[in-house]
Amino acid sequence: MPGFEIFGKEEKKEVLDVLETGVLFRYGFDSTRNGHWKTKSFEKELCDLTGAGFSHLCSSGTAALCVAMVSCGIGAGDEVIVPPFTFVATFEAVLNIGAIPVFAEIDDTLCLDPEKLEDFITAKTKAVLLVHMCGSMAKIDKIKAVCDRNNIILIEDACQSVGGSFHRTALGRFGKAGCYSFDAVKTVTCGEGGGIITDDKKIYENMHMYADHGHDHVGNDRGLENHPFLGMNYRISELNAAVGLAQLRKLPEMIKIQKKNKKMFEDAMKEIDEVGFRNIPDKDGDTATFLSIFLPDEKRARDIAGKLSKAGVTGCPYWYENKWHYIKEWDHLKDLSALSKLPIQKYENHPNYRNIDLPQSDNIMKKTISMQIMLNWTEIEIAERIDKMLGVFK
Numbered sequence: 264m265p266g267f268e269i270f271g272k273e274e275k276k277e278v279l280d281v282l283e284t285g286v287l288f289r290y291g292f293d294s295t296r297n298g299h300w301k302t303k304s305f306e307k308e309l310c311d312l313t314g315a316g317f318s319h320l321c322s323s324g325t326a327a328l329c330v331a332m333v334s335c336g337i338g339a340g341d342e343v344i345v346p347p348f349t350f351v352a353t354f355e356a357v358l359n360i361g362a363i364p365v366f367a368e369i370d371d372t373l374c375l376d377p378e379k380l381e382d383f384i385t386a387k388t389k390a391v392l393l394v395h396m397c398g399s400m401a402k403i404d405k406i407k408a409v410c411d412r413n414n415i416i417l418i419e420d421a422c423q424s425v426g427g428s429f430h431r432t433a434l435g436r437f438g439k440a441g442c443y444s445f446d447a448v449k450t451v452t453c454g455e456g457g458g459i460i461t462d463d464k465k466i467y468e469n470m471h472m473y474a475d476h477g478h479d480h481v482g483n484d485r486g487l488e489n490h491p492f493l494g495m496n497y498r499i500s501e502l503n504a505a506v507g508l509a510q511l512r513k514l515p516e517m518i519k520i521q522k523k524n525k526k527m528f529e530d531a532m533k534e535i536d537e538v539g540f541r542n543i544p545d546k547d548g549d550t551a552t553f554l555s556i557f558l559p560d561e562k563r564a565r566d567i568a569g570k571l572s573k574a575g576v577t578g579c580p581y582w583y584e585n586k587w588h589y590i591k592e593w594d595h596l597k598d599l600s601a602l603s604k605l606p607i608q609k610y611e612n613h614p615n616y617r618n619i620d621l622p623q624s625d626n627i628m629k630k631t632i633s634m635q636i637m638l639n640w641t642e643i644e645i646a647e648r649i650d651k652m653l654g655v656f657k
């Protein structure tokens with residue numbers, strides 16, 4: 264990752280198709296679009312890839328999360344369980360639909376811990392929004408079982424894990440809806456874009472209407488369509504979809520390259536006694552965008568992270584200190600009273616996020632370092648990088 268590393272004539276061709284017609288809108292203009300329906304084609308191919316019954320493409324992964332939750336009937340006052348290790352968008356999306364994010368512990372998969380989930384369920388819990396972090400998966404079967412047992416909606420934030428699977432079922436297909444991001448740095452990029460999959464026709468209908476001002480998309484005259492409910496504009500443009508369409512077709516090859524590259528680093532790291540590895544419940548389903556390792560403790564992890572950076576080994580985040588991915592540093596979000604200065608929401612019923620105490624997650628994140636796996640590394644570059652990394656552990 265990211266997919267822009269391998270932009271080629273395929274992306275250019277899809278974009279030119281759109282530019283030649285001048286139709287940038289995903290709906291209508293049937294007579295002038297010369298048969299080009301890039302968004303619709305992407306949606307069909309996303310269904311083919313994942314096996315989902317329905318898919319809807321929208322403007323971002325964040326939009327996908329909002330649209331998915333609203334379409335599943337989640338809204339004001341509902342509690343939604345989320346992990347503390349994610350991208351801030353997961354938290355923002357829950358707040359944005361008026362619901363209440365409740366943080367639960369993660370385990371050594373770097374995703375929600377099914378064993379701890381029930382400790383965070385209350386009478387108000389409407390959904391679990393789990394995140395398949397860094398290209399790999401949560402213990403999704405166990406999390407689904409907890410949700411089913413407690414009659415809670417499961418939604419998957421697979422924004423970082425398109426193309427991943429668990430025992431051959433695509434990540435995103437275990438819950439009521441699964442969301443992907445196709446933003447500028449994702450494995451499949453549209454520049455900006457997001458996708459949602461579901462097997463539930465009613466949820467799908469809610470999605471495509473809610474993401475387009477509530478239009479029902481029946482008939483050929485947009486001005487005469489009905490609007491069964493209020494919506495927003497979360498549409499994607501044909502230009503973005505065109506880029507993504509070419510990229511989606513390259514996804515299997517991208518994952519193959521990532522797996523090959525990741526294995527070389529993993530094999531080298533296995534020789535180092537103090538290094539442990541992230542638990543990946545189904546290695547075959549890993550998209551291999553990151554290699555995540557555990558050091559014995561926080562002191563050693565900080566030491567190694569610093570040395571990697573000094574040695575010029577780029578793309579190795581120490582998430583515990585990262586302002587976007589772990590709750591510890593989300594000061595601007597934890598202070599909801601600051602957000603309330605924008606008078607769009609009231610936050611009286613929300614927990615005080617400054618007091619959140621997740622010792623298990625802290626202990627895991629303190630000792631975790633990840634390494635991004637790139638697509639266009641040559642074997643020589645990989646060998647040089649491994650040399651530098653091994654040097655750091657001496």
Ligand SMILES: Cc1ncc(COP(=O)(O)O)c(C=O)c1O
Pocket residue numbers: 323324325326349350352353394420422423444445446456457
């Ligand atoms: C876990 C997760 N959820 C949601 C998003 C939001 O996606 P987007 O950037 O397309 O809005 C991201 C983006 O990085 C993400 O990593």
